[in-house]
Amino acid sequence: MTETGSTLSGSQVVSDRQTSLDGVRAIAAFAVLVFHVAMEAGTALEPGFLGALLSRGEIGVPIFFTLSGLLLYRPWAAALLTGSPAPDVGRYLWKRFFRIIPAYWLVVAVALVLWGEAYREDLWTWAQMLLLVHTYDVSPWWFGLGPKGLGQMWSLAVELTFYLTLPLMAAALRAFALRAGPDVAARAKRLLLGLAIFGALSYVYTIFEYWPDYRPWMNVWLPRSWTFFVPGMALAVLTVWAGARPGRARRLSVALASSWGSLWLIAGLAYAIAATPVTGPRFVGLGGIWTAFYEQALYTLIAFCLVAPTAVEPVARVRRMLGGPVMSYLGQISYSVFLWQFVVIYLWYDFTGQQPWSGNLLFNLAAITALTVLLSHFTYRYLEEPARRLIRFVPHRVGGAGPGSPKATALRQKP
Numbered sequence: 001m002t003e004t005g006s007t008l009s010g011s012q013v014v015s016d017r018q019t020s021l022d023g024v025r026a027i028a029a030f031a032v033l034v035f036h037v038a039m040e041a042g043t044a045l046e047p048g049f050l051g052a053l054l055s056r057g058e059i060g061v062p063i064f065f066t067l068s069g070l071l072l073y074r075p076w077a078a079a080l081l082t083g084s085p086a087p088d089v090g091r092y093l094w095k096r097f098f099r100i101i102p103a104y105w106l107v108v109a110v111a112l113v114l115w116g117e118a119y120r121e122d123l124w125t126w127a128q129m130l131l132l133v134h135t136y137d138v139s140p141w142w143f144g145l146g147p148k149g150l151g152q153m154w155s156l157a158v159e160l161t162f163y164l165t166l167p168l169m170a171a172a173l174r175a176f177a178l179r180a181g182p183d184v185a186a187r188a189k190r191l192l193l194g195l196a197i198f199g200a201l202s203y204v205y206t207i208f209e210y211w212p213d214y215r216p217w218m219n220v221w222l223p224r225s226w227t228f229f230v231p232g233m234a235l236a237v238l239t240v241w242a243g244a245r246p247g248r249a250r251r252l253s254v255a256l257a258s259s260w261g262s263l264w265l266i267a268g269l270a271y272a273i274a275a276t277p278v279t280g281p282r283f284v285g286l287g288g289i290w291t292a293f294y295e296q297a298l299y300t301l302i303a304f305c306l307v308a309p310t311a312v313e314p315v316a317r318v319r320r321m322l323g324g325p326v327m328s329y330l331g332q333i334s335y336s337v338f339l340w341q342f343v344v345i346y347l348w349y350d351f352t353g354q355q356p357w358s359g360n361l362l363f364n365l366a367a368i369t370a371l372t373v374l375l376s377h378f379t380y381r382y383l384e385e386p387a388r389r390l391i392r393f394v395p396h397r398v399g400g401a402g403p404g405s406p407k408a409t410a411l412r413q414k415p
Contacts, residue, residue, distance in 0.1 A: 018310065018313075018314075018323075019319065019322075019323030019328045020310040020314045020318055020319050020321075020322040020323040021067065021071075021310055021322075021331070022322070022323065022327060022328040022329075022330075022331025022332060022334075023310075023321065023322025023323055023324075023327035023328065023330075023331055024063065024067060024306060024307055024310055024322060024331070025064070025067065025330075025331035025334040026327050026330035026331040026334055027060070027063070027306070028059075028060035028061075028063035028064050028067070028334065029060060029064075029330070029331075029334035029335075029337045029338050030060075030330070030334075030337065030369075031057045031058075031059060031060035031063075032057060032058065032060035032061060032152065032338060032341070033337060033338075033341045033368070033369065033372065034054065034057050034365065035054065035055075035056075035057025035058050035060070036057075036152070036341055036342065036345060037341075037345060037361065037364055037365045037368055037369075038054040038055070038057065038361055038365075039055075040345055040349065040356055040357075040364070041356075041357065041358070041359055041360060041361040041364055041365075042356070042357030042358065042359060043359065043361040044057075044282060045282055045357070051282070052275040052276065052282075053271075053272075053275050055275065055282040056271060056274050056275045056279070059271065059274070059299055059302055059303070061155045061228075062225070062228040062299040062300065062302070062303040063302075063303045063306060063307065064155070064159070064338075065155075065158070065159070065162070065225055065228035065229050065232070065303070066228055066229065066231050066232040066235075066303040066304065066306075066307045067232060067307060068159060068162060068229060068232060069162075069228075069229035069230060069231065069232025069233040069234075069235075069236065070232035070233065070235050070236050070307065070311055071232070071236075072162075072163070072166055073166065073170065073232070073233040073236045073237075074236035074239070074240060075087045076166075076167075076170035076173075076174070077191065077233075077236045077237045077240045077241075078240045080174050080177055080178075080187060080191070081184050081187055081188055081191075081237075081240050081241055081244050082184075082240060082243070082244045087167075088396065088397040089167045090394075090397070091391070091394055091395075091396060091397065092167070093163070093164070094391060094394045095388075095391050096160075096163045098387045098388050098390050098391055099335075099384075099387075099388055100156065100159070100160070100335070101387075102383055102384070102387040103335065103336060103339055103379055103383050103384050103387070104132075104153075104156065104339060105130060106379070106383060107149075107150070107339045107340060107343060108129045108130060108150065108153075110149070110343060111147060111148065111149030111150050111342075111343055112125070112126070112129065112147065112150075114148075114149065114343075114346075114347075115147065115148035115149055115346070116147060119141060119147070125141070125147070129146075129147070129150065129153075132153070132156060132157045132160045133157070134146060134153070134157065135154050135157045135158075135217070135220045135221065136217075136221075138215075138217045145220065148342075148346060149342045149343045149346055150342065151342055152338065152341070152342055154220040155220075156338075157220065158220065158221070158222050158225050161221070161222040162222055162225075162229055165222065169198070172194070173191055173194045173195070176190055176191075176193075176194045177190040177191045177194065184241065184244050184245045185241070185245060185247070185248075185249070188237055188238075188240075188241040188249065191237045192234055192237055192238075195230045195233050195234050195237070196230070198226050198230055199226060199227045199230035199231075199300075201223060201226060202223060202224060202225065202226040202227035202230075202296060203227070203293060203296065205218070205223040205224055205226075206224060206289065206292050206293065206296065207289065209224065209289075209292070210288065210289040210292065211289070224296075227296050227297075227300045228299065228300055228303055230300075231300060231303060231304040231307070231308075232303075232307060232311075235304075235307065235308060235311040236311075238252065238253060238256075238311070238312075239253060239311055239312050242312070253312045254312075256308045256309055256311070256312060257309055257312045257313065257314055257315055257318075258315055259309070260309035260314065260315060260317075260318050263305040263306075263308055263309055264305065264306065264309070266301070266305045267301070267302045267305035267306045270298050270301045270302045270305070271298075271302055273298060274294075274295065274298040274299065274302070277291075278291065278294045278298075279291050279294050279295040279298065280292070280295065310322060330373075332380060333373065333376040333377055333379075333380040334376075335380075335384065336375070336376035336377075336379040336380050336384060337372055337373065337376045339376075339379070340372050340375050340376055340379070341368070341372050344368050344371050344372045344375065345368055348364065348367060348368050348371065
Protein backbone atom coordinates (compact mmCIF):
# COMPACT_ATOMS: atom_id res chain seq x y z
CA MET A 1 0.00 0.00 0.00
CA THR A 2 1.42 3.36 -1.02
CA GLU A 3 1.67 6.15 1.51
CA THR A 4 2.08 9.84 0.89
CA GLY A 5 3.58 12.63 2.93
CA SER A 6 1.57 14.55 5.43
CA THR A 7 -0.13 17.79 4.53
CA LEU A 8 0.27 19.21 8.03
CA SER A 9 1.77 22.64 8.08
CA GLY A 10 2.09 25.58 10.44
CA SER A 11 0.04 25.34 13.59
CA GLN A 12 -3.00 23.77 11.95
CA VAL A 13 -3.13 20.15 13.05
CA VAL A 14 -6.88 19.58 13.17
CA SER A 15 -9.20 21.16 10.63
CA ASP A 16 -12.56 22.61 11.59
CA ARG A 17 -14.38 20.06 9.44
CA GLN A 18 -12.84 16.60 9.19
CA THR A 19 -14.90 15.01 6.42
CA SER A 20 -12.73 11.89 6.53
CA LEU A 21 -14.27 11.07 9.90
CA ASP A 22 -17.62 10.78 8.12
CA GLY A 23 -16.07 7.98 6.09
CA VAL A 24 -14.94 6.21 9.25
CA ARG A 25 -18.49 6.50 10.62
CA ALA A 26 -19.82 4.99 7.41
CA ILE A 27 -17.41 2.05 7.66
CA ALA A 28 -18.45 1.43 11.27
CA ALA A 29 -22.19 1.66 10.61
CA PHE A 30 -22.19 -0.58 7.56
CA ALA A 31 -19.84 -3.10 9.20
CA VAL A 32 -22.49 -3.52 11.90
CA LEU A 33 -25.24 -3.75 9.27
CA VAL A 34 -23.38 -6.46 7.33
CA PHE A 35 -22.73 -8.30 10.59
CA HIS A 36 -26.40 -8.33 11.57
CA VAL A 37 -27.61 -9.37 8.10
CA ALA A 38 -24.97 -12.10 7.96
CA MET A 39 -26.06 -13.38 11.37
CA GLU A 40 -29.72 -13.38 10.36
CA ALA A 41 -28.86 -15.24 7.16
CA GLY A 42 -26.71 -17.68 9.09
CA THR A 43 -23.67 -17.09 6.88
CA ALA A 44 -21.64 -15.64 9.74
CA LEU A 45 -22.17 -18.88 11.67
CA GLU A 46 -20.94 -21.17 8.91
CA PRO A 47 -17.47 -22.72 9.18
CA GLY A 48 -14.74 -21.30 7.00
CA PHE A 49 -12.92 -18.05 6.33
CA LEU A 50 -15.89 -16.00 5.08
CA GLY A 51 -18.09 -16.88 8.02
CA ALA A 52 -15.26 -16.03 10.41
CA LEU A 53 -14.74 -12.59 8.89
CA LEU A 54 -18.45 -11.79 8.86
CA SER A 55 -18.82 -12.88 12.46
CA ARG A 56 -16.69 -10.01 13.76
CA GLY A 57 -18.44 -7.14 11.99
CA GLU A 58 -19.46 -5.95 15.43
CA ILE A 59 -16.10 -4.14 15.39
CA GLY A 60 -18.09 -1.17 14.15
CA VAL A 61 -19.28 -0.52 17.70
CA PRO A 62 -15.77 -0.06 19.20
CA ILE A 63 -14.95 2.19 16.25
CA PHE A 64 -17.95 4.38 17.09
CA PHE A 65 -16.81 4.51 20.72
CA THR A 66 -13.31 5.59 19.69
CA LEU A 67 -14.75 8.35 17.50
CA SER A 68 -16.89 9.55 20.41
CA GLY A 69 -13.86 9.68 22.68
CA LEU A 70 -11.93 11.70 20.09
CA LEU A 71 -14.59 14.25 19.24
CA LEU A 72 -16.24 14.75 22.61
CA TYR A 73 -13.16 14.91 24.82
CA ARG A 74 -11.18 17.26 22.57
CA PRO A 75 -12.78 20.47 23.95
CA TRP A 76 -11.85 19.47 27.50
CA ALA A 77 -8.31 18.63 26.43
CA ALA A 78 -8.06 21.98 24.63
CA ALA A 79 -9.29 23.87 27.69
CA LEU A 80 -6.57 22.32 29.80
CA LEU A 81 -3.69 22.50 27.31
CA THR A 82 -4.38 25.71 25.39
CA GLY A 83 -6.47 27.81 27.75
CA SER A 84 -9.50 27.80 25.45
CA PRO A 85 -12.93 28.18 27.06
CA ALA A 86 -14.01 25.14 29.00
CA PRO A 87 -17.10 23.38 27.63
CA ASP A 88 -20.47 24.44 28.96
CA VAL A 89 -21.61 21.14 30.47
CA GLY A 90 -25.31 21.98 30.28
CA ARG A 91 -25.13 22.94 26.62
CA TYR A 92 -22.98 19.90 25.88
CA LEU A 93 -25.63 17.60 27.39
CA TRP A 94 -28.42 19.30 25.47
CA LYS A 95 -26.48 18.89 22.24
CA ARG A 96 -26.09 15.19 22.95
CA PHE A 97 -29.82 14.95 23.72
CA PHE A 98 -30.86 16.59 20.46
CA ARG A 99 -28.29 14.53 18.56
CA ILE A 100 -29.40 11.05 19.60
CA ILE A 101 -32.73 11.00 21.39
CA PRO A 102 -35.42 12.18 18.91
CA ALA A 103 -34.50 9.68 16.19
CA TYR A 104 -33.99 6.97 18.79
CA TRP A 105 -37.43 7.55 20.29
CA LEU A 106 -39.01 7.20 16.84
CA VAL A 107 -37.38 3.82 16.28
CA VAL A 108 -38.34 2.63 19.78
CA ALA A 109 -41.97 3.56 19.14
CA VAL A 110 -42.02 1.73 15.81
CA ALA A 111 -40.37 -1.42 17.20
CA LEU A 112 -42.52 -1.66 20.33
CA VAL A 113 -45.72 -1.08 18.38
CA LEU A 114 -44.77 -3.73 15.80
CA TRP A 115 -43.37 -6.40 18.10
CA GLY A 116 -43.95 -5.36 21.69
CA GLU A 117 -46.96 -7.66 21.95
CA ALA A 118 -48.28 -7.81 25.52
CA TYR A 119 -45.80 -5.16 26.64
CA ARG A 120 -47.05 -2.37 24.37
CA GLU A 121 -49.03 -0.93 27.26
CA ASP A 122 -46.38 -1.60 29.90
CA LEU A 123 -45.21 1.82 31.08
CA TRP A 124 -42.08 0.36 32.68
CA THR A 125 -40.96 -1.13 29.34
CA TRP A 126 -41.50 2.21 27.62
CA ALA A 127 -39.61 4.03 30.38
CA GLN A 128 -36.71 1.58 30.23
CA MET A 129 -36.36 1.89 26.48
CA LEU A 130 -36.98 5.62 26.13
CA LEU A 131 -34.49 6.43 28.90
CA LEU A 132 -31.94 3.88 27.63
CA VAL A 133 -31.67 2.12 30.98
CA HIS A 134 -32.90 -1.28 29.78
CA THR A 135 -29.39 -2.74 29.91
CA TYR A 136 -29.47 -2.47 33.71
CA ASP A 137 -32.43 -4.84 33.95
CA VAL A 138 -30.74 -8.17 34.75
CA SER A 139 -33.93 -10.21 34.26
CA PRO A 140 -35.85 -8.60 31.37
CA TRP A 141 -38.87 -10.06 29.62
CA TRP A 142 -37.16 -10.02 26.25
CA PHE A 143 -34.64 -12.52 24.95
CA GLY A 144 -31.16 -11.25 24.10
CA LEU A 145 -29.94 -7.67 24.31
CA GLY A 146 -33.27 -5.93 23.86
CA PRO A 147 -36.83 -6.22 22.55
CA LYS A 148 -37.23 -7.30 18.94
CA GLY A 149 -35.95 -4.62 16.59
CA LEU A 150 -33.92 -2.94 19.35
CA GLY A 151 -31.19 -5.46 20.08
CA GLN A 152 -28.39 -3.12 18.99
CA MET A 153 -29.44 -0.35 21.37
CA TRP A 154 -27.25 -1.71 24.18
CA SER A 155 -24.33 0.15 22.58
CA LEU A 156 -26.34 3.37 22.52
CA ALA A 157 -26.95 2.91 26.25
CA VAL A 158 -23.18 2.65 26.69
CA GLU A 159 -22.76 5.84 24.63
CA LEU A 160 -25.32 7.67 26.74
CA THR A 161 -23.57 6.63 29.94
CA PHE A 162 -20.29 7.88 28.48
CA TYR A 163 -21.91 11.21 27.57
CA LEU A 164 -23.22 11.65 31.10
CA THR A 165 -20.01 10.67 32.85
CA LEU A 166 -17.54 12.38 30.50
CA PRO A 167 -17.62 15.73 32.39
CA LEU A 168 -16.75 13.85 35.60
CA MET A 169 -14.05 11.86 33.84
CA ALA A 170 -12.66 15.06 32.32
CA ALA A 171 -12.64 16.73 35.75
CA ALA A 172 -10.71 13.84 37.26
CA LEU A 173 -8.18 13.89 34.43
CA ARG A 174 -7.86 17.67 34.73
CA ALA A 175 -7.16 17.49 38.46
CA PHE A 176 -4.53 14.83 37.84
CA ALA A 177 -2.89 16.78 34.99
CA LEU A 178 -2.78 20.09 36.88
CA ARG A 179 -0.42 18.50 39.39
CA ALA A 180 2.22 18.64 36.63
CA GLY A 181 2.28 22.45 36.75
CA PRO A 182 1.81 24.90 33.88
CA ASP A 183 3.95 23.12 31.26
CA VAL A 184 1.79 21.93 28.33
CA ALA A 185 3.85 18.83 27.60
CA ALA A 186 3.86 17.75 31.23
CA ARG A 187 0.09 18.18 31.46
CA ALA A 188 -0.46 16.26 28.22
CA LYS A 189 1.68 13.37 29.44
CA ARG A 190 -0.31 13.28 32.66
CA LEU A 191 -3.54 13.18 30.69
CA LEU A 192 -2.25 10.24 28.64
CA LEU A 193 -1.21 8.44 31.82
CA GLY A 194 -4.62 9.02 33.37
CA LEU A 195 -6.31 7.70 30.25
CA ALA A 196 -4.09 4.61 30.32
CA ILE A 197 -5.34 3.97 33.85
CA PHE A 198 -8.96 4.24 32.71
CA GLY A 199 -8.22 1.84 29.87
CA ALA A 200 -6.61 -0.64 32.25
CA LEU A 201 -9.66 -0.47 34.52
CA SER A 202 -11.70 -1.97 31.67
CA TYR A 203 -9.75 -5.19 32.03
CA VAL A 204 -9.97 -5.14 35.81
CA TYR A 205 -13.73 -4.71 35.46
CA THR A 206 -13.88 -7.67 33.06
CA ILE A 207 -12.35 -9.92 35.69
CA PHE A 208 -15.39 -9.33 37.91
CA GLU A 209 -17.69 -10.02 34.99
CA TYR A 210 -16.42 -13.62 35.07
CA TRP A 211 -15.39 -14.05 38.70
CA PRO A 212 -16.61 -15.56 40.91
CA ASP A 213 -19.57 -16.27 38.59
CA TYR A 214 -20.32 -15.20 35.05
CA ARG A 215 -22.60 -12.14 34.92
CA PRO A 216 -23.35 -11.49 31.23
CA TRP A 217 -25.21 -8.24 31.83
CA MET A 218 -21.94 -6.58 32.90
CA ASN A 219 -20.74 -6.97 29.32
CA VAL A 220 -22.99 -4.10 28.20
CA TRP A 221 -22.10 -1.58 30.91
CA LEU A 222 -19.75 1.33 30.30
CA PRO A 223 -16.60 0.22 32.21
CA ARG A 224 -16.25 -2.79 29.90
CA SER A 225 -15.93 -0.36 26.98
CA TRP A 226 -13.59 2.25 28.49
CA THR A 227 -10.81 0.53 26.55
CA PHE A 228 -12.54 1.59 23.32
CA PHE A 229 -13.22 5.21 24.30
CA VAL A 230 -9.71 5.80 25.66
CA PRO A 231 -7.81 5.60 22.32
CA GLY A 232 -10.01 8.35 20.89
CA MET A 233 -9.53 10.48 23.98
CA ALA A 234 -5.77 9.94 23.78
CA LEU A 235 -5.82 11.02 20.13
CA ALA A 236 -7.73 14.13 21.21
CA VAL A 237 -4.95 14.95 23.69
CA LEU A 238 -2.27 14.32 21.08
CA THR A 239 -3.87 16.52 18.42
CA VAL A 240 -4.42 19.41 20.84
CA TRP A 241 -0.89 19.02 22.21
CA ALA A 242 0.55 19.00 18.68
CA GLY A 243 -1.29 22.18 17.82
CA ALA A 244 -0.26 23.94 21.01
CA ARG A 245 3.43 23.02 21.12
CA PRO A 246 5.68 22.11 18.15
CA GLY A 247 7.91 19.16 18.86
CA ARG A 248 7.49 15.48 19.57
CA ALA A 249 3.68 15.56 19.61
CA ARG A 250 3.60 17.24 16.21
CA ARG A 251 6.04 14.73 14.77
CA LEU A 252 3.96 11.87 16.10
CA SER A 253 0.79 13.40 14.62
CA VAL A 254 2.52 13.72 11.26
CA ALA A 255 3.68 10.12 11.51
CA LEU A 256 0.16 8.87 12.25
CA ALA A 257 -1.30 10.78 9.33
CA SER A 258 1.35 9.71 6.84
CA SER A 259 1.48 6.07 8.01
CA TRP A 260 -2.16 5.41 7.23
CA GLY A 261 -1.36 2.42 5.05
CA SER A 262 0.68 0.67 7.72
CA LEU A 263 -1.90 1.40 10.41
CA TRP A 264 -4.76 0.09 8.30
CA LEU A 265 -2.74 -3.01 7.47
CA ILE A 266 -2.22 -3.61 11.19
CA ALA A 267 -5.97 -3.14 11.71
CA GLY A 268 -6.70 -5.69 8.99
CA LEU A 269 -4.31 -8.25 10.45
CA ALA A 270 -5.72 -7.70 13.94
CA TYR A 271 -9.23 -8.19 12.53
CA ALA A 272 -8.17 -11.48 10.93
CA ILE A 273 -6.83 -12.64 14.30
CA ALA A 274 -10.02 -11.51 16.04
CA ALA A 275 -12.01 -13.65 13.57
CA THR A 276 -10.37 -16.78 14.96
CA PRO A 277 -11.58 -18.67 18.08
CA VAL A 278 -9.09 -16.64 20.16
CA THR A 279 -11.91 -14.14 20.79
CA GLY A 280 -14.47 -16.82 21.61
CA PRO A 281 -17.43 -18.46 19.87
CA ARG A 282 -19.38 -16.75 17.10
CA PHE A 283 -22.46 -15.11 18.55
CA VAL A 284 -23.74 -18.27 20.25
CA GLY A 285 -21.86 -20.07 22.97
CA LEU A 286 -19.88 -18.86 25.93
CA GLY A 287 -16.26 -17.81 25.94
CA GLY A 288 -14.06 -17.22 28.95
CA ILE A 289 -12.16 -14.44 30.59
CA TRP A 290 -9.15 -14.83 28.29
CA THR A 291 -11.20 -14.70 25.12
CA ALA A 292 -12.82 -11.56 26.55
CA PHE A 293 -9.39 -10.00 27.15
CA TYR A 294 -8.22 -10.88 23.63
CA GLU A 295 -11.39 -9.41 22.14
CA GLN A 296 -11.02 -6.18 24.09
CA ALA A 297 -7.35 -5.77 23.18
CA LEU A 298 -7.75 -6.64 19.49
CA TYR A 299 -10.85 -4.47 19.01
CA THR A 300 -9.07 -1.59 20.74
CA LEU A 301 -6.08 -1.97 18.42
CA ILE A 302 -8.31 -2.13 15.32
CA ALA A 303 -10.31 0.95 16.29
CA PHE A 304 -7.17 2.96 17.10
CA CYS A 305 -5.39 2.03 13.88
CA LEU A 306 -8.42 2.85 11.74
CA VAL A 307 -9.21 6.18 13.40
CA ALA A 308 -5.69 7.49 14.11
CA PRO A 309 -4.80 8.60 10.54
CA THR A 310 -8.00 10.67 10.41
CA ALA A 311 -7.74 12.16 13.90
CA VAL A 312 -5.29 14.77 12.63
CA GLU A 313 -5.52 16.50 9.26
CA PRO A 314 -5.29 13.42 7.00
CA VAL A 315 -3.19 13.13 3.87
CA ALA A 316 -4.79 13.81 0.50
CA ARG A 317 -5.34 10.18 -0.42
CA VAL A 318 -7.16 9.45 2.84
CA ARG A 319 -9.31 12.55 2.36
CA ARG A 320 -10.26 11.36 -1.11
CA MET A 321 -11.11 7.84 0.07
CA LEU A 322 -13.02 8.72 3.22
CA GLY A 323 -14.06 12.34 2.76
CA GLY A 324 -15.57 12.19 -0.73
CA PRO A 325 -19.24 12.94 -1.38
CA VAL A 326 -20.48 9.34 -1.15
CA MET A 327 -18.61 8.36 2.02
CA SER A 328 -19.36 11.70 3.63
CA TYR A 329 -23.08 11.29 2.91
CA LEU A 330 -23.12 7.72 4.24
CA GLY A 331 -21.32 8.93 7.35
CA GLN A 332 -23.88 11.67 7.90
CA ILE A 333 -26.77 9.19 7.84
CA SER A 334 -24.80 6.50 9.72
CA TYR A 335 -26.63 7.05 13.00
CA SER A 336 -30.01 6.40 11.38
CA VAL A 337 -28.51 3.39 9.58
CA PHE A 338 -27.52 2.07 12.98
CA LEU A 339 -30.97 2.76 14.45
CA TRP A 340 -33.14 1.31 11.71
CA GLN A 341 -31.23 -1.78 10.61
CA PHE A 342 -32.95 -4.37 12.82
CA VAL A 343 -36.41 -2.97 12.09
CA VAL A 344 -35.69 -3.22 8.36
CA ILE A 345 -34.18 -6.72 8.70
CA TYR A 346 -37.22 -8.11 10.49
CA LEU A 347 -39.73 -6.37 8.22
CA TRP A 348 -37.85 -7.68 5.18
CA TYR A 349 -37.86 -11.24 6.47
CA ASP A 350 -41.56 -10.99 7.30
CA PHE A 351 -42.33 -9.59 3.84
CA THR A 352 -40.35 -12.25 1.98
CA GLY A 353 -41.42 -15.11 4.22
CA GLN A 354 -37.85 -16.19 4.88
CA GLN A 355 -36.74 -18.01 7.98
CA PRO A 356 -33.66 -16.98 9.95
CA TRP A 357 -30.43 -18.78 9.09
CA SER A 358 -31.74 -19.73 5.65
CA GLY A 359 -28.95 -18.15 3.58
CA ASN A 360 -29.36 -15.76 0.62
CA LEU A 361 -26.86 -13.32 2.13
CA LEU A 362 -26.09 -11.22 -0.95
CA PHE A 363 -29.72 -10.85 -2.02
CA ASN A 364 -30.87 -9.95 1.48
CA LEU A 365 -27.92 -7.64 2.09
CA ALA A 366 -28.55 -5.67 -1.10
CA ALA A 367 -32.26 -5.22 -0.38
CA ILE A 368 -31.88 -4.47 3.33
CA THR A 369 -29.05 -2.01 2.71
CA ALA A 370 -31.05 -0.14 0.07
CA LEU A 371 -34.13 0.08 2.29
CA THR A 372 -32.11 1.09 5.33
CA VAL A 373 -30.28 3.84 3.43
CA LEU A 374 -33.56 5.17 2.04
CA LEU A 375 -35.23 5.23 5.44
CA SER A 376 -32.11 6.72 7.02
CA HIS A 377 -31.97 9.49 4.43
CA PHE A 378 -35.45 10.70 5.33
CA THR A 379 -34.85 10.31 9.06
CA TYR A 380 -31.64 12.31 8.84
CA ARG A 381 -33.18 15.04 6.72
CA TYR A 382 -36.52 15.46 8.42
CA LEU A 383 -35.80 14.49 12.03
CA GLU A 384 -32.10 14.34 12.91
CA GLU A 385 -31.08 17.65 11.38
CA PRO A 386 -34.12 19.65 12.55
CA ALA A 387 -33.68 18.22 16.05
CA ARG A 388 -30.00 19.16 16.13
CA ARG A 389 -30.86 22.74 15.22
CA LEU A 390 -32.97 23.03 18.36
CA ILE A 391 -29.76 23.69 20.26
CA ARG A 392 -30.05 27.32 19.19
CA PHE A 393 -32.86 27.72 21.72
CA VAL A 394 -30.57 26.68 24.58
CA PRO A 395 -28.89 29.71 26.20
CA HIS A 396 -25.17 29.78 25.55
CA ARG A 397 -23.13 30.46 28.67
CA VAL A 398 -20.13 32.65 28.00
CA GLY A 399 -17.28 30.20 28.51
CA GLY A 400 -14.63 30.86 31.08
CA ALA A 401 -10.99 30.62 30.30
CA GLY A 402 -9.20 27.36 30.66
CA PRO A 403 -6.41 27.06 33.23
CA GLY A 404 -3.21 28.66 32.15
CA SER A 405 -4.78 31.07 29.67
CA PRO A 406 -3.88 34.78 29.73
CA LYS A 407 -7.45 35.60 30.72
CA ALA A 408 -7.37 33.15 33.62
CA THR A 409 -4.00 34.49 34.73
CA ALA A 410 -5.26 38.08 34.60
CA LEU A 411 -8.31 37.12 36.65
CA ARG A 412 -6.16 35.49 39.30
CA GLN A 413 -3.91 38.57 39.47
CA LYS A 414 -6.75 41.02 40.06
CA PRO A 415 -6.91 42.39 43.62
